[in-house]
Amino acid sequence: MRAPHSDSGLPVRVGGLAKSFPNGQERLHILRNVDFSVEQNGRLAIVGQSGSGKSTILSLVAGLDLPDSGSILVGDDEVTTLAGTGLDGYRSRTVGLVFQFHYLLRDFTALENVMLPAMVAGRRRTEIRDDARELLQEVGLEGRKDHLPAQLSGGERQRVALARALINRPPLLLADEPTGNLDDTNSRHVEDMLFDVVERRRRTLILVTHNRELARRTGTVLRLEGGCLIPD
Amino acid sequence: MNSWVLLAARRMVRSGRSRKRGAAGLAVLGIAAGSATLVVVLAVMNGFQLGTIENILELNSFHLRIDTTVPVGELAAFDHSRRVDTLLEASDLPSLRTVVPFVEVQTLARGFWPEPQGVVIRGVPRDWLERDSGATGQIEVAAGTFDLSDPGTIVLGTELSRALGVRVGDPVAVTHIPPGGSRPAEVQLRVAGLFRSGYLDFDRTWGFISLEGAAETLNAADPVIFGVKLDDRFAVDSARRKVEEILYQKGEPVMPGLSVQTWREFNRGIFGALRMEKTMMVLLVSLIFLVVAGNIYHLLRRSILERSSEIAILRAIGSGAPDVRRIFVLEGWFIGIAGTVGGLTTGLFVAANLNEIFGVLEWLAATLGAEGLRVFSPTYFYLDRIPLRIFPGELFGIALGALGITVLAARIAAGRVVKIRPMELLRNE
Numbered sequence: 001m002r003a004p005h006s007d008s009g010l011p012v013r014v015g016g017l018a019k020s021f022p023n024g025q026e027r028l029h030i031l032r033n034v035d036f037s038v039e040q041n042g043r044l045a046i047v048g049q050s051g052s053g054k055s056t057i058l059s060l061v062a063g064l065d066l067p068d069s070g071s072i073l074v075g076d077d078e079v080t081t082l083a084g085t086g087l088d089g090y091r092s093r094t095v096g097l098v099f100q101f102h103y104l105l106r107d108f109t110a111l112e113n114v115m116l117p118a119m120v121a122g123r124r125r126t127e128i129r130d131d132a133r134e135l136l137q138e139v140g141l142e143g144r145k146d147h148l149p150a151q152l153s154g155g156e157r158q159r160v161a162l163a164r165a166l167i168n169r170p171p172l173l174l175a176d177e178p179t180g181n182l183d184d185t186n187s188r189h190v191e192d193m194l195f196d197v198v199e200r201r202r203r204t205l206i207l208v209t210h211n212r213e214l215a216r217r218t219g220t221v222l223r224l225e226g227g228c229l230i231p232d
Numbered sequence: 233m234n235s236w237v238l239l240a241a242r243r244m245v246r247s248g249r250s251r252k253r254g255a256a257g258l259a260v261l262g263i264a265a266g267s268a269t270l271v272v273v274l275a276v277m278n279g280f281q282l283g284t285i286e287n288i289l290e291l292n293s294f295h296l297r298i299d300t301t302v303p304v305g306e307l308a309a310f311d312h313s314r315r316v317d318t319l320l321e322a323s324d325l326p327s328l329r330t331v332v333p334f335v336e337v338q339t340l341a342r343g344f345w346p347e348p349q350g351v352v353i354r355g356v357p358r359d360w361l362e363r364d365s366g367a368t369g370q371i372e373v374a375a376g377t378f379d380l381s382d383p384g385t386i387v388l389g390t391e392l393s394r395a396l397g398v399r400v401g402d403p404v405a406v407t408h409i410p411p412g413g414s415r416p417a418e419v420q421l422r423v424a425g426l427f428r429s430g431y432l433d434f435d436r437t438w439g440f441i442s443l444e445g446a447a448e449t450l451n452a453a454d455p456v457i458f459g460v461k462l463d464d465r466f467a468v469d470s471a472r473r474k475v476e477e478i479l480y481q482k483g484e485p486v487m488p489g490l491s492v493q494t495w496r497e498f499n500r501g502i503f504g505a506l507r508m509e510k511t512m513m514v515l516l517v518s519l520i521f522l523v524v525a526g527n528i529y530h531l532l533r534r535s536i537l538e539r540s541s542e543i544a545i546l547r548a549i550g551s552g553a554p555d556v557r558r559i560f561v562l563e564g565w566f567i568g569i570a571g572t573v574g575g576l577t578t579g580l581f582v583a584a585n586l587n588e589i590f591g592v593l594e595w596l597a598a599t600l601g602a603e604g605l606r607v608f609s610p611t612y613f614y615l616d617r618i619p620l621r622i623f624p625g626e627l628f629g630i631a632l633g634a635l636g637i638t639v640l641a642a643r644i645a646a647g648r649v650v651k652i653r654p655m656e657l658l659r660n661e
Contacts, residue, residue: 064548064655085552092550103545107243117549119236164549 009041009204010075010094010171012061017070018227019056030056032227034070038220043198043205045215047232048224054208057224058174061206062095063087074172092121096165096203098194100177102157104149104164110136110156111145114163121168128167135163139193155186162194166201173198175207179214191217237555240546241562244535255531256567262524263571263634264578270517270630271579271622272586277513278626279619281506287431290366293498294332294459295468296475301489303453304335304355304446314486316458316479323478325471327463330364332357333443334459337452339408341439343396351392353406353439355446356380366461376400376425383445385424389435393426400425404439410453419449432614455489468494521634525641528567532560532645540652547654557646564642568635575634576627587617 017034020027030053038044048054059065061072063079072079074094082090104113114132119125136142139159141152149157158178165173178194179187191214198205207218212232215221221232245256289295298316312318317331335355340348358380361368371378374390386404388396398404400423407418421441429435446452462471472494479486496503536543546556582589590607597605610616 059655062548065653088550088552090550091548097548103541105240105243105542105545107246108240112239116236116546119234119239120546120549120551120555122234125235 008171008202011040011042012036012038012172012204012206013071013073014057014061015071017057017060017072018068019053019060019065020068029227031060031067034224034227034229036222036229038204038206041202041204043207043218043220045207045209045218045221046224046229047208047210047212047215047221050210052224053227054210054224055176058097058176058206058208061172062097062174063090089121092117093168094170094172096168096170096173098158098162098165098173098175098178100180102149102154102161104157104160106149109146109148110141110152110160113149113160114167116167117164118167123168131167132163135166136160138197139163153186155182155189158182158186158190159193162190162197166197166203169201171204173203173205175205175209177209177211178207179211180209187214234555236551237558237562241559241566244539244559245563245566255527255534259524259528259531259567259638260571260574262520262527263568263638264575266517266520266524267572267575267630267634268579268582269520270514271576271627272583273513273517274510274626274630275579275583275620275622276586276618277510278621278623281510282621283430283615283619284506285503287370287429287434288499288502289465289495290364290370290461291429291431291434293495295462295465295495296460296472297493297495297498298458298460298475298479299489299491299493300456300458300487302456302487304443304456305448305451305453307333307443307447307456310487316487316490319478319486320458320460320475323474325474325478327467327471329366329461329463332360332364332459332461333456334360335443335446335452335454335456337408337446337450337454339406339450341392341396341407342405343393343398343402345395345397348407349392349395350437351388351406351439352437353386353408353441353446353450355441355443355450355452358442358444360440364461370429370431372428372430374426374428376423378425378427378440380424380440380442380445382422382424383442383449384421385441385445386421387425387427387440388423389438390426390428391432391436392439393423395436398423406450408450408452410451417451419451421445421449430615465495468496518633521637524571525637528564528638528641529645532563532642533648535563536560536645536648536652543649543652544654547652553650557643557649560646560649561639561642564639564645565635567642568638571638572631572634576631579630580622580627583620583622586620590618 015035017031019031020029034057036044046054046057060067063082067080077090079090108116111132114135115128118128118131133142133145136145139162141156141159144152144156152160175194179190182190195217205218209215222229223232302310317333320328320331337353337355339351339353341351342348357363361371361378378387396404402423403420404423405418406421407416409416462468472492476492479490543556593607594605608618
């Protein structure tokens with residue numbers, strides 16, 4: 001079993017990405033020719049209207065879906081050619097995902113939810129437990145590690161989800177509207193935490209949001225319009 | 233198996249929603265009810281059938297039955313060195329327990345009552361019960377003695393003695409037609425004892441006299457049969473080959489008209505019917521498992537649908553579809569194991585205490601005013617208690633069947649996991 005990435009982020013190069021979905025008799029072309037790149041430990045925000053295809057870009061980079069055409073290079077891995085256990089390994093060790101909704105497993109405690117990706121990756125249990133505790137401490141939830149998601153507030157759940165995304169020390173963090181479901185106070189808290197963690201742990205971040213203020217914090221903002229990315 | 237799969241399956245079973253827990257509880261109860269019913273049904277059927285089978289094998293067909301055409305009257309004068317029993321007892325036939333010559337004579341008997349009764353009189357060696365421990369185990373001397381030393385005495389089945397209206401010491405007039413169609417001859421025999429085998433047909437129609445009695449007193453000319461008992465009756469096919477090697481010298485049988493039949497061949501009809509009865513009963517009771525399998529399938533399908541977002545997140549964090557599928561198959565295993573263990577335990581308890589449970593039911597019925605109600609009546613079944621036999625192999629089979637069908641249902645239901653695409657999580661725009 002490969003050790004998780006730990007030292008720094010990976011560069012991302014995306015070129016000629018196209019994706020369409022069936023829509024009755026026709027196909028709906030969501031992405032037509034998407035090109036972008038993010039340097040190692042760099043940050044990028046993609047903004048756009050709802051339904052424009054922002055999340056689709058993330059799903060393709062995360063290896064959750066296949067493009068119609070194009071290339072996605074993360075470090076040395078060509079994501080579009082990965083399959084089976086290779087793809088599972090990529091999702092497990094290279095990518096950390098934070099969604100708009102926390103998607104924590106309701107029957108697992110906060111600590112177990114954070115530990116789960118590392119258990120899936122086959123890491124040693126004692127090492128995982130220490131890492132998970134450290135991460136929960138980092139997001140300010142060490143005292144709530146034994147609580148179930150139902151016993152946590154919305155902001156706390158999202159912080160647990162952030163810790164879960166980081167447990168395998170993935171070099172690439174993908175965040176899809178990470179504060180979309182939170183009130184202003186909690187949004188600010190989670191945003192600060194996200195950028196703080198990315199900064200301290202030196203990760204590459206691709207953020208999808210319709211919140212321009214949040215997007216601007218990345219330093220590089222691209223807008224998705226008509227299936228193509230253009231500078232905002 | 234990955235430890236997280238086990239952890240996830242355990243959590244999902246333990247903390248399912250109340251509606252799901254209710255459905256899972258019903259599935260466990262269904263498996264338990266099916267397993268318990270099968271255990272009890274098989275224990276009772278085995279008890280009844282094996283009682284019958286052992287009676288037939290030990291008293292009637294023996295393990296190997298060697299027919300000859302030598303009349304019983306000529307047996308004493310037959311060349312001793314060419315007799316079946318002499319040759320087999322002197323051979324190195326493995327697991328030979330005993331060889332018994334006997335003769336069956338069809339007769340009509342009349343006792344105190346004027347109506348004659350059809351009786352099969354078996355001529356056996358005087359020391360038959362000493363030589364054949366298997367027969368001793370099946371014969372209970374109900375009155376008098378099983379003493380055949382006097383060729384003029386007979387030992388009757390208890391039910392036959394009742395039908396004839398005779399007791400120990402009473403005379404019985406026996407009429408038989410000698411082979412060849414000569415005139416019927418009637419002889420008087422004295423009842424030396426009464427036996428009970430527990431098999432109604434034998435107790436109702438059988439009487440025993442000595443071989444000498446059959447030859448001299450009855451003057452029977454029926455052919456002698458040799459019954460062979462082995463230590464292992466299931467090794468009968470190899471024993472038969474060996475017996476035929478011994479009894480055919482230079483291709484000629486040592487006794488005229490010699491033919492060898494195994495107990496399987498001789499009892500093909502009745503044992504086939506018994507096996508069919510058991511198979512059908514198992515199949516019918518097993519239908520409950522099919523119903524339960526359907527429940528488990530729907531239960532897990534619903535569980536998978538309810539948890540589709542959790543399945544998607546598991547896939548998104550890198551778990552392979554086979555591992556996620558295993559979580560739900562394990563849920564099926566948990567249901568199957570709980571149901572099977574519960575069912576086998578309950579079934580064994582009920583089977584081991586069935587007679588006592590019936591006793592309690594009869595007592596309860598009597599307390600409630602239904603005096604004299606018998607759940608299991610010896611009058612109808614010719615048995616005092618319900619015979620019960622449990623075989624570990626059958627318990628293993630029941631456990632395997634219950635678990636197998638549960639896990640199969642779970643596997644089919646869990647196939648849906650692969651249809652859940654993790655990208656659906658990101659379709660929130």
